[in-house]
Amino acid sequence: MAKKKEKNNFGGYVKWFWILIIGGILSVSLFITLTAYGLFGALPTFEEIENPKSNLASQIITADGKILGKFYKENRTHTDFHELAPILVNTLVATEDERYYDHCGIDFEALVRAVAKLGKDGGGSTITQQLAKQLFHEPARSLPERIIQKIQEWIISVRLERKYTKQEVIAMYFNQFDFLYQAVGIHSAAKIYFATTPDSLTIDQAAILVGMAKNPSYYNPKRDSLRMVGRRNTVYGQLLRNELINQETKDSLGKLGLAYSFNRESHLDGSAPYFREYLRAYLKTWVKENPKPDGSEYNIYTDGLKIYSTLDSRMQAYAESAVKKHFKNLQRTFFKQEKKRKQAPFHNLDEDQIDRLLTQAKKRTQRYRGLKKKGLSRSEIDEVFETPIPMTVFSWNGDIDTVLSPLDSIRYYKHFYNCGLISVEPQTGFVKAWVGGINYKHFKYDHVKQGKRQVGSTFKPFVYATAIKQKHYSPCFQVPNVITCIEKGKFGLLDDWCPKNSDGKYGGVYTLKHALANSVNTVTTYLMRQVGPEPVARLANEMGIKSEIDLQPSIALGTVDLSVYEMAGSYTTFANKGVYTEPIMITRIEDKNGVILQEFSPLTNEVMSEEDAYIVLDLLKGVTQTGTGARLRSTWTSTPKEVVTGFPYEFTNPIAGKTGTTQNNSDGWFMGLVPNLITAVWGGCEDRAAHFGSVVFGQGATIALPVWGQYMKSCYNDKNLNISLEDFEKPLEEISMELNCNIFQNEKDSSQTQFNAPNNEFD
Numbered sequence: 001m002a003k004k005k006e007k008n009n010f011g012g013y014v015k016w017f018w019i020l021i022i023g024g025i026l027s028v029s030l031f032i033t034l035t036a037y038g039l040f041g042a043l044p045t046f047e048e049i050e051n052p053k054s055n056l057a058s059q060i061i062t063a064d065g066k067i068l069g070k071f072y073k074e075n076r077t078h079t080d081f082h083e084l085a086p087i088l089v090n091t092l093v094a095t096e097d098e099r100y101y102d103h104c105g106i107d108f109e110a111l112v113r114a115v116a117k118l119g120k121d122g123g124g125s126t127i128t129q130q131l132a133k134q135l136f137h138e139p140a141r142s143l144p145e146r147i148i149q150k151i152q153e154w155i156i157s158v159r160l161e162r163k164y165t166k167q168e169v170i171a172m173y174f175n176q177f178d179f180l181y182q183a184v185g186i187h188s189a190a191k192i193y194f195a196t197t198p199d200s201l202t203i204d205q206a207a208i209l210v211g212m213a214k215n216p217s218y219y220n221p222k223r224d225s226l227r228m229v230g231r232r233n234t235v236y237g238q239l240l241r242n243e244l245i246n247q248e249t250k251d252s253l254g255k256l257g258l259a260y261s262f263n264r265e266s267h268l269d270g271s272a273p274y275f276r277e278y279l280r281a282y283l284k285t286w287v288k289e290n291p292k293p294d295g296s297e298y299n300i301y302t303d304g305l306k307i308y309s310t311l312d313s314r315m316q317a318y319a320e321s322a323v324k325k326h327f328k329n330l331q332r333t334f335f336k337q338e339k340k341r342k343q344a345p346f347h348n349l350d351e352d353q354i355d356r357l358l359t360q361a362k363k364r365t366q367r368y369r370g371l372k373k374k375g376l377s378r379s380e381i382d383e384v385f386e387t388p389i390p391m392t393v394f395s396w397n398g399d400i401d402t403v404l405s406p407l408d409s410i411r412y413y414k415h416f417y418n419c420g421l422i423s424v425e426p427q428t429g430f431v432k433a434w435v436g437g438i439n440y441k442h443f444k445y446d447h448v449k450q451g452k453r454q455v456g457s458t459f460k461p462f463v464y465a466t467a468i469k470q471k472h473y474s475p476c477f478q479v480p481n482v483i484t485c486i487e488k489g490k491f492g493l494l495d496d497w498c499p500k501n502s503d504g505k506y507g508g509v510y511t512l513k514h515a516l517a518n519s520v521n522t523v524t525t526y527l528m529r530q531v532g533p534e535p536v537a538r539l540a541n542e543m544g545i546k547s548e549i550d551l552q553p554s555i556a557l558g559t560v561d562l563s564v565y566e567m568a569g570s571y572t573t574f575a576n577k578g579v580y581t582e583p584i585m586i587t588r589i590e591d592k593n594g595v596i597l598q599e600f601s602p603l604t605n606e607v608m609s610e611e612d613a614y615i616v617l618d619l620l621k622g623v624t625q626t627g628t629g630a631r632l633r634s635t636w637t638s639t640p641k642e643v644v645t646g647f648p649y650e651f652t653n654p655i656a657g658k659t660g661t662t663q664n665n666s667d668g669w670f671m672g673l674v675p676n677l678i679t680a681v682w683g684g685c686e687d688r689a690a691h692f693g694s695v696v697f698g699q700g701a702t703i704a705l706p707v708w709g710q711y712m713k714s715c716y717n718d719k720n721l722n723i724s725l726e727d728f729e730k731p732l733e734e735i736s737m738e739l740n741c742n743i744f745q746n747e748k749d750s751s752q753t754q755f756n757a758p759n760n761e762f763d
Contacts, residue, residue, distance in 0.1 A: 055184075056304025056592055058283075060276060063430070063587075066313040069276045071283070073301040074178075077187040078592065081171040083199050084186065088206040089170055094242040095210050095235050097127040104161050125153070128169055130213075132156035134176045174198070179209065180216050181264050193221065195261045203245075204253060207235040208260065221258050228258060272316050274436025274446045279307060279585065286589070290598060304592030310430035310585055314718055315423060319433035322710035323419050326645040327438050327683070328396040330417055330703065333643050334692065338415065345415040345690040347664060357687060361410050394442035413442075414690050420447030420564040421707060423679040424583045426575035429602030431585050432677065433711075445686075452547060452561040453684060456660030456700065457519040457628075458669045459558035461574070462543070464516055465616050466536045467527045469608050475513040475619055476741030481506050484525040486553045491533055497553055499525050502661075502695070511741050516619045517627025519659065521557060528556035542607045543570040543580050558660060567671060568680035574620065574656070575673050575728070578613035580605040610731040617728050618739050620656035620673065628659040628701055629670070632709055639702045649709040653725040659705060665691045665698020670705040672712065675724040681707045 057072030070077070081089075093100045103126060125133075132153045160169060174186035183189040186198045186209070194205050201209070211231040212219050219231040233254045239245045245253075270276075280300070287298045298305060338344035346354055362368050362385055371381045385407040392399050393409060394416075404412065416438070423433040436446035445451060467473050483506065485498040499521045506522065515523035528536070536556070537549040549560050565583065573580040582603040589597045623629045631637045632655060635648040653674065660669030666688040670681045683703035685691060692698035715723045 055302040057188075058300045058303065058305040058307060060279060060307045060309055062309055062311050062313040062316075063432075064312055064314065068272055068309060068311060068313065068316075069270050071280060071300045072182075072184075074184040075182040075188045076175065076185040078304065079171065079175055079185065079187045079198050081167040083197075084171065084174060085199050085201040085206065087203050088174075088186070088198065088201050088209070090242075090244055091203070091206045091210045091235060091239060092127065092170065092173070092213070094238045094244055096130070096213060098238075098242060100127055101166055104158060106157060126157065127173055128157040128160050129153045131169060131173045131176060132160060134173075177213060178216065179212055180220060181222065181262075192263055193260050195263055203239075204232070204256060204259060207232045207239075207253075208258065211235045221260050222262055225258050232258070271313065271320065272311060272434055273440035274448060275309075275311060275316075275431075275434035275585070277440075277444075278434075278436075278446060278449055279309070282585075283307070286598075298591075298597075305597075306590040306592075306594075308587045308589070310425075310428075310432065310587060311434065312432045312721070314721060315433045315715060316435075318714035318718070319421050319423065319435050319711050322646075322707045322714065323421060323435050323438060324396075325710060326706045327417055327419055329643055329645050330683070331396055331415075333640075333697065334417060335415065337692065337697070345685065346687070347689060347691060347693055349689050353689075357689070358407060358410055358414075361414070362407060365406070365410070367406060394439055414685065414687055416443070417683055417685055417703070418443055418445075418447055419704075419707065420451060420682045421679065421711070422448050422564050422568045422583070423677055423711075424568045424572060424581075425676055426572035426581060426673075426678050427676065429569075429572065429581040429584045429604075430587075431583050433679075434585075447682060448564045450563070451682075452563045453667045453682060453688075454558055454662040455560060455562050455567060456558035456662040456667060456669055458567060458658045458660035458671050458700075459540075459555065459560060459562075460516060460519065460524050461616055461620060461658060462540050462570075463524055463527050463531070463536050463556045464512060464619060465574075465608065465612065466531045466539050467512075468615055469539070469612050470531055470535060472737070473512060473527075474737035474739075474741075475511060475615060475622075476738050477512050478509045479512070479515065479523045479526045481508050481510050481515075481520060481522050484522050484529060486525065486529050490529075491551070491553050493553065497525075499554075499557060513619055513622045513741060514626075516658075517622035517625070519628055524556045525553070528553050539607070540570065542605060543573045544582060544605075545570055558662065564680045564682050567669075568678055571671055571673060571678050571680070573607050574613050574616050575675065575678055576613075577610040577729075577731070578606060578608040580607050611733070611735060614728065614731055614735070615737070615739070617656050617673070620658055621654055621728075623659065624651075624655040624657045628699075629655075629657040629672075629705060631701060631705065632657070639696055643697065644702060645706045646710040646713065647706065649713065651709075651712070654727040656728070657705075657708075659700035661695065661699040661701075661703075662688075664688075665693075665695055668698060668700040668703025670700050670708050672705075672708040674712075675726055675728050677715070677723055679708055679711065681705070683707070 055072070055074040056076050056078060057070040057074070059070055059077060060068040062068050067077075106126060106129070135156075164172070176185065177189075178184050179189040179193070181192060183192040189209055190196050190198045190201055190205075193209070194201065196205070208221060208228065211228065211234065214231065217223070219228055221228045236245070236250045236253055240247060240250045283300045283305075287300060291297055334345070343349060343351075343354060346357070349357070367384075368381065371384060376384070386405050388403045388405045388408075390401065390403055391406075391409060392401050393404065393412060394400075418437050419435065420437070421433065421435040422431060424431055434448055436448045436450075437443045481501075483498055483500060485496050486493060488494065488496050501521050502519070510520055510523055512523065514520070533551045533553050533555055537551055540549060545562060545566050547560070547562050547566060549555060552559070569583045570580070572583075584600055584602045586600050588599045591597055624632050631644070631647065632649050632651050635650070637644055637647060641647050656673040658669075658671045660671075661667070667682065667684040669683075672679045672681075681704040696702065712723070715721050716725070
């Protein structure tokens, strides 16, 4: 009986053993099946697996194929498998998933090992499972939730392996992984940590990035270099284990320190920040007017658009360098001259006027608006602005940590000369360089498109062009150099208008060629008297000037406020044979798959005949030959050479140009033209009352022309840019009027003012 009972007990044990085994298998199978059907949470659909969502940065690409910048929520740029360095791929497989090419998404051998040893010899997750977790799961908040997620990852991994090749899965893994510090994806990680591209990563760089895959926060060269060295050497051990390197190589690599070049990216950094900010604002409007096929809006931060710009990265770099070099020198001189002046940096203002100006500036600050919103009284706000606090301020030698009152910091920033520069190809309208200011971090106002300032004598060519077009005056047409008045009542004037020459010299007779070259006000006034302000304004509008122009004779001397962008665009008419070409910044926009969403071409307008445009160009060439822009060719200047950066320039090729200096030296301009490039440069302080006290330092030939000179020297030195050294192309038909006249005529007239031939560079 005892034996029979013992036998029955053994049979019962076997029975329950198989019940548990089979039941466990069935339970797990049922659990997996129910998970697959979404009972424990929705799984991604086949469409979502085919098109997994990831936030792709939109890229701005230059005309020469460089990435100028990105708009992103996550700084992610897609990289294909063939763009990954082979050592990077091999290192990932050797470290994270040795049997990657042998399994179908789940490595059961690694899984059993991980369970048996409680993860001490590594986890059981394959590369595909890690990708599934990155793509479709948020971090689990509990153990049961993590178990469910793990089953879901198995299912998703198998589906991923069915849909994609092994190479595509690896590319997706690298594109998805967040390496921290806005280095989302391998493209950004390679650039931010090593200033390189994924296809150029070396073995030590690959080991660091793959080592971070275990835990990018814990193993990070930026946060803990010693810990990262240990992790990197573990990766080397895996490479040795998989016979990708030998022992000698492992030992030599392990002795090296961490070689990385960390360069965190932000929207404030990089080239052409003012241009990129303009594009951001433009694209916000563009997406509303150009919806997706389903009617929804494109997201410039997540949809991976490709914006192909007209900018040339080399020319942009040369432009930024020229601005930095010259304005750094200019600022040093300005600080030196204003140092002992109580009213600095303002001129011709009393203390009450200065206080009002600073108060207005104070009210425009975010600090003031915040305090006002909190309900502080005027006296309380004044106390805040007059109390010194620690702050960081801009200087040309780097940011300075200092202690200043907010009001003093406002006055400090009023000292700074700022700049706007734009280069345009006149035949196509392509903008090649755009510098909106001296430092985007501290001065965000764009002086190319947003800012409008008096243009001074750079407006005179509009008057000359109108006279040539309507009256058929030739460059050799002679005008007496006497004070010319436009009487009260004419053109709506309330009083007589009798402008004087800036040099105070009169007498003799000037040709138009000499008069424009030396910016003689009396001759320009004479021409305005002949044609009137309305035709001049109309011509300017036809040449792309959109700003309102007051129909007063004084516009002849540049009293109108215009932007650098408008001025550069308008001058394309002269260089493009009488046809205005609107500047454009984008050639096309593509979606993330390369589908063209829109192509762009400039608007054009035939404004004047080819002959009239060429005649104006011939007049403008005189400016750089013997006039206010002659220092581009000479070795002499009245301004101290340490201020006029890059001098002497010694250009010998044909250059058309025009300087401009406004009232009290508040604004300095230079318009420079060669056959295939127009560059407009402006310089001045934020407030027109802040400026140099002397025309020697405040004129356009000192403020703006040196930037053009430096910039063009760099462009000419780069032979790949093909900036023209040739003369402007003549019309095919013979010119109907004489161009080769004496630069000026010294003829006696009835004027009581003695004539002295001007030999200056002021305007």
